[in-house]
Amino acid sequence: SRERLLQSTTFNRKTLRKDPLLPSLSKTDKHIGVAIGEWILDLNSISHLFNGPLLKDKQHVFKEEKLNSFMGLTKPHWLEARSTIQSLLDISNSALQNDTNLRERAFVKQSEAKMHVPAEIGDYSDFYSSIHHATNVGIMFRGKENALPSNWKHIPIGYHGRCSSIVVSGTPIYRPYGQTLPVDGADPHFGPCRLMDFELEMACFVGGPPTSVGQRVTAKEAEDKLFGLVLMNDWSARDIQKWEYVPLGPFTAKNLGTSISPWIVTIEALRPYIVDNFPQDKPPFPYLQHDDNFNFDIKLEVDLRPESSPVATTICRSNYRFLYWTVKQQLAQQTVTGCSLRPADLLGSGTISGDTSDSYGSMLELSWKGTKPLRLLNGEERKFLQDGDTVILRGYCLDENGIRIGFGSCEGKLLPAIPFQE
Amino acid sequence: SRERLLQSTTFNRKTLRKDPLLPSLSKTDKHIGVAIGEWILDLNSISHLFNGPLLKDKQHVFKEEKLNSFMGLTKPHWLEARSTIQSLLDISNSALQNDTNLRERAFVKQSEAKMHVPAEIGDYSDFYSSIHHATNVGIMFRGKENALPSNWKHIPIGYHGRCSSIVVSGTPIYRPYGQTLPVDGADPHFGPCRLMDFELEMACFVGGPPTSVGQRVTAKEAEDKLFGLVLMNDWSARDIQKWEYVPLGPFTAKNLGTSISPWIVTIEALRPYIVDNFPQDKPPFPYLQHDDNFNFDIKLEVDLRPESSPVATTICRSNYRFLYWTVKQQLAQQTVTGCSLRPADLLGSGTISGDTSDSYGSMLELSWKGTKPLRLLNGEERKFLQDGDTVILRGYCLDENGIRIGFGSCEGKLLPAIPFQE
Numbered sequence: 151s152r153e154r155l156l157q158s159t160t161f162n163r164k165t166l167r168k169d170p171l172l173p174s175l176s177k178t179d180k181h182i183g184v185a186i187g188e189w190i191l192d193l194n195s196i197s198h199l200f201n202g203p204l205l206k207d208k209q210h211v212f213k214e215e216k217l218n219s220f221m222g223l224t225k226p227h228w229l230e231a232r233s234t235i236q237s238l239l240d241i242s243n244s245a246l247q248n249d250t251n252l253r254e255r256a257f258v259k260q261s262e263a264k265m266h267v268p269a270e271i272g273d274y275s276d277f278y279s280s281i282h283h284a285t286n287v288g289i290m291f292r293g294k295e296n297a298l299p300s301n302w303k304h305i306p307i308g309y310h311g312r313c314s315s316i317v318v319s320g321t322p323i324y325r326p327y328g329q330t331l332p333v334d335g336a337d338p339h340f341g342p343c344r345l346m347d348f349e350l351e352m353a354c355f356v357g358g359p360p361t362s363v364g365q366r367v368t369a370k371e372a373e374d375k376l377f378g379l380v381l382m383n384d385w386s387a388r389d390i391q392k393w394e395y396v397p398l399g400p401f402t403a404k405n406l407g408t409s410i411s412p413w414i415v416t417i418e419a420l421r422p423y424i425v426d427n428f429p430q431d432k433p434p435f436p437y438l439q440h441d442d443n444f445n446f447d448i449k450l451e452v453d454l455r456p457e458s459s460p461v462a463t464t465i466c467r468s469n470y471r472f473l474y475w476t477v478k479q480q481l482a483q484q485t486v487t488g489c490s491l492r493p494a495d496l497l498g499s500g501t502i503s504g505d506t507s508d509s510y511g512s513m514l515e516l517s518w519k520g521t522k523p524l525r526l527l528n529g530e531e532r533k534f535l536q537d538g539d540t541v542i543l544r545g546y547c548l549d550e551n552g553i554r555i556g557f558g559s560c561e562g563k564l565l566p567a568i569p570f571q572e
Numbered sequence: 573s574r575e576r577l578l579q580s581t582t583f584n585r586k587t588l589r590k591d592p593l594l595p596s597l598s599k600t601d602k603h604i605g606v607a608i609g610e611w612i613l614d615l616n617s618i619s620h621l622f623n624g625p626l627l628k629d630k631q632h633v634f635k636e637e638k639l640n641s642f643m644g645l646t647k648p649h650w651l652e653a654r655s656t657i658q659s660l661l662d663i664s665n666s667a668l669q670n671d672t673n674l675r676e677r678a679f680v681k682q683s684e685a686k687m688h689v690p691a692e693i694g695d696y697s698d699f700y701s702s703i704h705h706a707t708n709v710g711i712m713f714r715g716k717e718n719a720l721p722s723n724w725k726h727i728p729i730g731y732h733g734r735c736s737s738i739v740v741s742g743t744p745i746y747r748p749y750g751q752t753l754p755v756d757g758a759d760p761h762f763g764p765c766r767l768m769d770f771e772l773e774m775a776c777f778v779g780g781p782p783t784s785v786g787q788r789v790t791a792k793e794a795e796d797k798l799f800g801l802v803l804m805n806d807w808s809a810r811d812i813q814k815w816e817y818v819p820l821g822p823f824t825a826k827n828l829g830t831s832i833s834p835w836i837v838t839i840e841a842l843r844p845y846i847v848d849n850f851p852q853d854k855p856p857f858p859y860l861q862h863d864d865n866f867n868f869d870i871k872l873e874v875d876l877r878p879e880s881s882p883v884a885t886t887i888c889r890s891n892y893r894f895l896y897w898t899v900k901q902q903l904a905q906q907t908v909t910g911c912s913l914r915p916a917d918l919l920g921s922g923t924i925s926g927d928t929s930d931s932y933g934s935m936l937e938l939s940w941k942g943t944k945p946l947r948l949l950n951g952e953e954r955k956f957l958q959d960g961d962t963v964i965l966r967g968y969c970l971d972e973n974g975i976r977i978g979f980g981s982c983e984g985k986l987l988p989a990i991p992f993q994e
């Protein structure tokens with residue numbers, strides 16, 4: 151069965167295109183790992199095999215419980231790690247093949263692992279970079295004339311989010327209590343959120359050594375600072391958001407829990423799936439300009455599985471490529487006034503909506519503010535999320551040769567509100 | 573001279589009212605300490621003397637480089653630490669008095685110490701809790717009729733800030749580049765900020781064990797989660813802020829650097845200076861209600877020292893007590909939808925303005941949007957900050973008996989913008 155294991159990983163060479171990294175391994179401590187089909191290669195147990203010129207003195211980064219130290223190295227380090235792993239998995243490489251003991255420690259079944267948030271996130275920002283999403287929201291709340299805010303095509307708009315509430319896929323989310331204004335001009339109301347929503351997003355982990363306060367990173371310089379992508383669900387309490395967000399932006403409507411997938415797919419692994427950037431009508435200011443394509447064809451889907459049924463309904467099919475602003479431009483905006491970066495900072499893309507009504511990345515848009523309920527496969531209808539609903543984001547890339555890399559899934563179940571007791 | 577040292581600390585018993593904590597000590601590593609007059613008592617070197625029932629098994633928290641672990645204990649632990657320190661400094665206590673060697677290691681001159689941000693801040697929020705400040709800003713930008721946003725008296729409005737850009741007092745701040753909209757309806761401009769400002773704030777460090785995502789902390793429960801206060805200058809680029817903040821709030825206008833004072837004055841030390849809460853016209857929702865007074869008479873001053881002169885001008889005299897929302901209410905708002913807390917999270921108060929024009933906590937208000945220039949002692953005028961200006965916040969409490977506790981100062985010099993090179 152050991153043989154089969156190694157054959158299966160070498161046979162499935164396409165899985166080498168995928169080099170996401172996993173942070174957890176045993177019940178007692180957390181390990182960093184790489185996904186190989188159904189298995190995880192535990193980098194902690196093979197850290198001594200990273201003997202390339204850059205990593206041979208840095209093997210300790212693979213012994214840590216989080217990816218921060220590895221992310222804090224440089225792109226050449228990340229590339230060397232990738233090629234070392236690829237070579238270790240080659241059938242002609244004897245380091246793993248011939249060491250039964252090591253092999254046994256090094257491979258862990260994904261089904262037997264508990265996943266964690268892969269890094270200690272120092273700061274998390276969320277952007278608003280999908281033009282279709284921003285336009286939809288604008289039409290709903292400001293009318294067709296002024297759908298896009300006047301700054302939107304000049305600035306990759308973003309805001310700071312809450313790191314403590316970032317949770318790994320699988321963590322349940324509680325419907326929040328909060329203040330809302332059911333009737334304009336009347337008194338606000340306090341109670342469970344009535345317009346609970348998800349947001350289909352992807353988020354990019356920052357890598358590279360920390361920068362200093364005062365230091366800008368332009369879009370042209372951004373590449374070395376971008377480590378890899380995860381799926382993200384920015385759970386949103388729409389009614390709470392509407393009442394609180396003027397003038398300082400979303401706050402408690404967005405800090406009730408933000409789910410990310412545990413597998414980080416590195417930028418390098420995504421390179422075969424680069425596509426043209428979204429056309430930008432106005433050339434942005436130079437700090438936001440970069441010459442290369444840095445958009446990715448990542449197919450995204452959202453399933454909703456109601457409590458009453460084992461059957462999930464796919465309610466959205468979108469694509470990362472619909473983003474107007476690239477993640478290089480987001481990073482340039484994040485730092486333009488001198489905001490410093492630390493490895494494992496997280497940049498959320500904003501809700502990723504396409505231009506057709508089945509590609510919208512939130513219930514707000516899919517049900518058009520609740521005016522067009524969605525019908526689920528089991529016959530139920532949804533305007534917003536109901537207690538017991540599980541929301542599942544999935545993402546994958548597929549090239550002409552059928553080579554596929556997957557982001558796994560980012561899921562979470564919405565639990566009923568915890569009653570407020572005075 | 574050793575004798576004098578210990579006499580001076582015991583003579584100055586009033587300094588025991590002040591138990592702020594210091595994170596740095598030697599050139600090689602950072603130590604936690606307590607201010608005693610001009611001296612610092614190095615808690616690292618006396619950790620073995622914390623022999624009370626709660627701390628005797630927790631002495632390691634005093635060996636760490638940051639206050640996070642100590643903050644992550646409970647209020648009874650903090651109180652035991654305080655009384656242990658008070659008793660060690662008593663002239664009748666021989667533990668320190670008789671051990672010349674230990675005394676030598678335990679006391680460090682403040683003037684010889686380099687200060688650091690006292691804790692690893694996991695998340696930082698900034699509130700907007702001064703009614704005079706919110707009203708002033710409202711009058712300037714929305715007119716007298718609708719000065720306060722309609723949610724303002726219902727919600728302690730806040731937003732998430734950027735942890736990576738929090739720096740310790742003394743760190744210079746660079747004038748940022750950014751986008752602005754000099755003429756409404758025209759094209760935006762990219763260049764150095766022209767309306768650079770400070771914001772006089774205080775901020776509260778959160779303490780206690782972490783809470784879980786989904787867990788609320790009401791205002792009545794907040795006390796055990798509040799560790800202590802520091803001074804904070806939330807440097808703000810007003811012209812950048814104005815162009816970027818709709819619809820998602822301030823972002824790059826506020827993440828260019830936020831200065832805090834290194835000394836944390838604990839809530840316990842501030843207890844003698846508690847005053848009535850600011851009267852709230854509308855009773856807030858129950859989660860925001862607490863029965864006790866939790867407002868503090870902390871005198872606040874802002875000095876501006878231009879590059880051309882050694883003389884600083886006091887441009888603002890304000891007071892923490894002017895805050896409409898208490899920090900208990902801020903914490904309740906932070907967590908109402910289930911946002912989790914970690915020790916050393918930071919809650920900024922928002923700009924603290926009084927109701928007279930010499931008590932406004934920002935240049936925006938002091939110069940009334942630039943229409944009323946301030947005259948400095950050296951004859952210069954200011955509408956907003958100029959390159960080379962040093963801004964110095966100071967805070968202290970004084971009771972009827974003349975007992976004073978000080979927050980030290982929070983200062984920073986504004987350096988010219990680093991030119992943008994394409």
Ligand SMILES: [Ca+2]
Pocket residue numbers: 276277349351384498500501
């Ligand atoms: Ca979002």
Ligand SMILES: [Ca+2]
Pocket residue numbers: 698699771773806920922923
């Ligand atoms: Ca502020």
Ligand SMILES: [Mg+2]
Pocket residue numbers: 271272273274313693694695696734735736
């Ligand atoms: Mg942070």
Ligand SMILES: [Mg+2]
Pocket residue numbers: 271272273274312313314693694695696735
């Ligand atoms: Mg954080």
Ligand code: NI
Pocket residue numbers: 601602603616
């Ligand atoms: Ni030391």
